[in-house]
Amino acid sequence: MKHRNTALTLVAGAAVFALAGCGTTGGSAPEGAASGGAGDSGSYVTVVKATGIGWFDRMKVGVDEWASENDIDAREEGPSQATNEGQVEIIQNLIAQQPAAITVVPNDVAGLASVLADAKAKGIIVVGHEGAGMKNIDIDIEAFENKAYGAQIMDNLGECTGGTGGYVQFVGRLTNGSHSDWVKGAYDEQQSKFPNMTRLEDPLESEEDEEVAYNKAKEILAKYPDIKGFQGSAGTDVVGAARAVQEAGKADTVCVMGTSIPSVSSTYLESGAIDKIFFWDPALAGKAQLQIAKMLVNGETVEEGTDLGIPGYESLVKLSGFDNVFAGNAGVAVDKSNMSEYDF
Numbered sequence: 001m002k003h004r005n006t007a008l009t010l011v012a013g014a015a016v017f018a019l020a021g022c023g024t025t026g027g028s029a030p031e032g033a034a035s036g037g038a039g040d041s042g043s044y045v046t047v048v049k050a051t052g053i054g055w056f057d058r059m060k061v062g063v064d065e066w067a068s069e070n071d072i073d074a075r076e077e078g079p080s081q082a083t084n085e086g087q088v089e090i091i092q093n094l095i096a097q098q099p100a101a102i103t104v105v106p107n108d109v110a111g112l113a114s115v116l117a118d119a120k121a122k123g124i125i126v127v128g129h130e131g132a133g134m135k136n137i138d139i140d141i142e143a144f145e146n147k148a149y150g151a152q153i154m155d156n157l158g159e160c161t162g163g164t165g166g167y168v169q170f171v172g173r174l175t176n177g178s179h180s181d182w183v184k185g186a187y188d189e190q191q192s193k194f195p196n197m198t199r200l201e202d203p204l205e206s207e208e209d210e211e212v213a214y215n216k217a218k219e220i221l222a223k224y225p226d227i228k229g230f231q232g233s234a235g236t237d238v239v240g241a242a243r244a245v246q247e248a249g250k251a252d253t254v255c256v257m258g259t260s261i262p263s264v265s266s267t268y269l270e271s272g273a274i275d276k277i278f279f280w281d282p283a284l285a286g287k288a289q290l291q292i293a294k295m296l297v298n299g300e301t302v303e304e305g306t307d308l309g310i311p312g313y314e315s316l317v318k319l320s321g322f323d324n325v326f327a328g329n330a331g332v333a334v335d336k337s338n339m340s341e342y343d344f
Contacts, residue, residue, distance in 0.1 A: 002160050002255050002275060042100030042297075044290055047090055048078035049107050054263050055282050058344035059105075062283030066290045074290055084111035091115045094124075101125035101293035103286075109134045127293045129285055132325045138296050141288050142319070143280035143312065143330040146178050150185025152331055153257055153278055157186070157229050158194040160255035160275050165228025166200040168220050170241070170258070172208040172234030179203075179233035182259070186231055200224055206237050213240025221248050232258030239265055242273035262339045269336050276335045280312070282344070284330055288313045302326060 046063050048056040060076040067074035077094075079086020084107045094102055095118055102119055106112050109131055116126050116136035128140035157167065169186065171179035183203045190197050200220070206213040213236060220227060221244055230245070232238035238258045242265070245254045251273040260277040268274040291308045295301075304326075306316045312330025319325045334342060 002252060042073075042098065044072060044074040044101045044103070044293055045094055045099050046074070046076045046286055046289060047087055047094070047102060047104040048076055049087075049105050050082040051076075051078040051080060053082075054344045055261070056105075059282035059286040062281075062286030063290065065283070066287045070290075070294065072294070076286070082107050084108035087112060088115045091119060095119050095122055098122065099124060100297050101127065101290075103127040103129065103289035103293055104131065104137075105129045106131045106134060112136075125293050125296045127289050127296070129289050132319070132322060138324065139292050139302055140322070140325040141285075141292055141313075141316075142325065142327040143285055145317070145319070145327055146181030147185030147188070149278065149331055150182035150187075151189035152333070153182070153231055153259075154186035154189040155193070156276055156278075156333065157231060157255055157257050158190065158197060160257065161194075161197065161228040163194045164196045165226065166198045166224055167227065167229035167231065167255075168200050168224075169203045169231040170206045170213055170216070170233055170237040171203045172206055172237070174203070174205050176233070182233050183231065197228070200227065203233075206232075206234050206240065208234045208236070210236035210240040210243075213237045214243050215240075217241040217244035218248075221245070221250070221254075227254060229255040229257070232256070232260065235260045235264055238274050238277060239268060242268035242271075246271060246273040261344060262334060262342045263344055266339055269334070269339050272336070276333055277339075278331060278333055280330045281332055281342070284310055284312055288328065288330075 048059060056078060063074055063076045077090050087107055091102060092115055102124055113135040119126055120136055126137045128134045128137045131140045132142060134140060169183040171183060187199060204216050217240055230241040232241060238256050238260050242256045245251055245256055256274045257276045259279060261279050265274050265277050287310050288308055291310060292302055304318045307314045313328035316326040316328060319327055
């Protein structure tokens with residue numbers, strides 16, 4: 001039987017939640033230091049991947065709250081569709097308005113390099129999020145470290161299964177670096193802490209498609225009728241797996257956990273077919289970007305241990321392999337008992 005009172009503890013991180021690839025971040029300012037700016041005058045603009053998406057609607061809540069809390073003109077903008085061209089156009093228009101800072105969640109890490117160079121040439125502070133490896137930014141801030149995030153999921157999955165039995169892992173694409181890090185972190189944690197669990201197969205590719213995850217989960221359930229767990233990486237993986245588990249009448253004996261958000265997975269969280277989901281709060285990420293921008297505008301330094309005064313970002317870690325990428329410990333674990341707290 002599943003253990004439904006799994007702890008909601010979070011795992012401290014030390015590297016990046018790198019949704020956008022890896023490499024050295026090529027900002028022109030010294031590590032953690034501002035490249036320009038003159039106090040809090042001027043606006044702060046967060047450029048998101050697209051408007052009208054639940055994730056970025058939630059980020060806007062944080063941007064608006066930060067503006068009110070700091071008595072600073074801050075707002076969120078984004079294209080109607082998640083394109084690099086749309087973000088470039090917005091940033092070009094912003095440069096002409098000369099804001100104090102631009103924060104950006106990129107659709108294309110490399111595609112923004114030129115326009116962000118133009119922004120920095122005008123003395124505008126630039127902060128990234130989900131942008132490790134992005135050039136021409138001052139700081140990139142990430143929510144947590146990939147492998148630690150995977151370990152967090154495994155800690156919960158291991159408790160749910162009682163530390164025994166077989167499990168499988170899904171990734172959206174086998175070439176997705178962050179997904180690969182998540183399943184690697186989880187697998188290493190399982191090997192270390194749950195030796196009586198067994199990964200039944202190499203990670204399976206869902207193609208970022210719920211239907212693919214569902215069909216593959218059905219195949220796995222038929223092939224391994226005693227399986228104890230599924231771990232998902234793409235936002236719909238756990239939904240596809242939960243659907244298969246529920247149809248098989250195994251919601252009480254198979255644990256399903258992984259990355260998702262409540263608006264996608266709430267039905268299966270409610271039924272118990274999904275035990276727990278993991279993500280980070282875009283509202284707090286929006287605040288963290290803006291708080292770093294404010295510090296840099298004021299000539300302050302961001303470094304290892306910096307406290308942004310935002311939950312999950314109280315002690316930043318500098319990420320290995322990057323010049324100016326920092327991460328918090330902002331992972332959120334949600335089950336049926338607290339999913340109503342997250343309206344996105």
